[in-house]
Amino acid sequence: GRLSPGTLAGLPAAISRPRYDRAGLDVGIVHIGLGAFHRAHQAVYTDDALNAVPGAWGICGVSLRSPDTRDALAPQAGLYTVGVRDEEGERLRVVGSVVETLVAPEDPAVVLARLVDPRVRVVTATVTEKGYCHNPATGELDASHPDIRHDLLNPTQPRTLAGFLVEALRRRRAAGRPPFSVLSCDNLPGNGEVTGSILRAYAAMLEPDLDHWIADNVSCPSSMVDRIVPATTADDRIRISAALGVEDAAPVVTEPFTQWVFEDRFPTGRPAWEDFGAEPVADVRPYEAMKLRLLNASHSCIAYLGYLAGYQTVAETIADPAFERFVGALMDDEVTPTLRMPAGADLAGYKAALLARFANPALRHRTWQIAMDGSQKLPQRILVTIRDRLAAGAPFDRLALGVAAWMRYVRGVDETGAPIDVRDPLAERLRRLAEEAGPVAGRLAPALLSVREVFGDDLPANPAFVTAVTGALEGLFDRGAWYCVERLG
């Protein structure tokens, strides 16, 4: 059998499941980017909210790219299992909040029609950093992006987040309907500001004055999201299906920890997510900086250095005492002095919890997965902090080693000479630059520093930065990642 509304009642009693009538739900939320993260995070908070108050907030999950998740979820009427794992075991819960799944490339008109439906009042998004089609160093829409150019020429058949949302908002305005709020849940600093800025920039090119209407009417609150959700593996599917007694083709696995802080600007309403642990705040920036600079920066350093040292997962990497010391020192000595937290925030507790979360042996979070899209991640995870350290005249050897490890990684050859499958929107260009430079720190570092979308104009012109990164890269070529990590731990 298959997980579905018909098999729900027969699941083992220990597995929790929706207590509301799913058939009676309206779609009130459209989520763009139906990946693992949304289903283990926002959809769970919404499932909790629906258990309390059923009705208005069913989710329509839209994929802008591959049909995989829809293909797995459609035969299950959107039902899937969340497995919460730690050393004590796995707790299973079937989530029911996703009531519709759409694949945008198959029929963009259906997605637009859904987005224009007045019952939809909130749009959430997890489209990865590159889905914003912006310049990561400046936060502005990249008007030369091929998909953006496509959308401007074919606004009723869009491909991008901006293309879909702006066309839907244009139609809503024309029909005299209120807009929806747009809540980005991607790991970008000022993700609401970035979203508002790309929507306005795109709108200005699409139709005169639409950008002003969006500026005046469309709320784009920022959010900080925190829950580690590795890509689901075949083992996860087999194990969870066995526990259910029916097949779930699309479960997600995650950790017990979850956090969601968002700016409370939803003029058209939202579910009462705060009743289930979410934290509405006036200003999300300090939380966002804390999370990006501690969790995500550590993750990226673990990804590149751990991968190069031969480790497959975050848990394996952090189980090596040299890495644990390195990450602890990176957070305490180099990142913490740059954070300005509101009174009462428990940074020491957050950092201690992070090390424990990284060590969770029940999560197989691959270094290779986190290493993906480094060109889109480095600026807000690592380079922002380095800029603060440079301005303060303070050392940043561990962060510099993280940047150097990214350079070593995107060459596409590991320490044993085996190829690395580098996934990045700039992968081809990075590989070519690395090939021309060769495996010599004094040539490879300047070659990659010339990628201005990543490093801006300031860092490549800063001798302290260039020296630190080049020196770290030399260490990686001469001695290998493990030795460099051990030396700075």
Ligand code: NAD
């Ligand atoms: P995933 O690989 O399961 O899903 C990625 C989603 O993004 C898919 O729906 C895919 O279609 C879409 N996507 C990918 N490239 C795109 C592009 N160029 N344009 C538009 N859409 C694109 O990944 P996930 O685990 O769901 O993570 C998605 C995002 O969620 C992350 O990039 C991050 O910003 C945020 N996030 C994830 C985690 C986590 O632990 N997984 C934690 C916090 C935040």
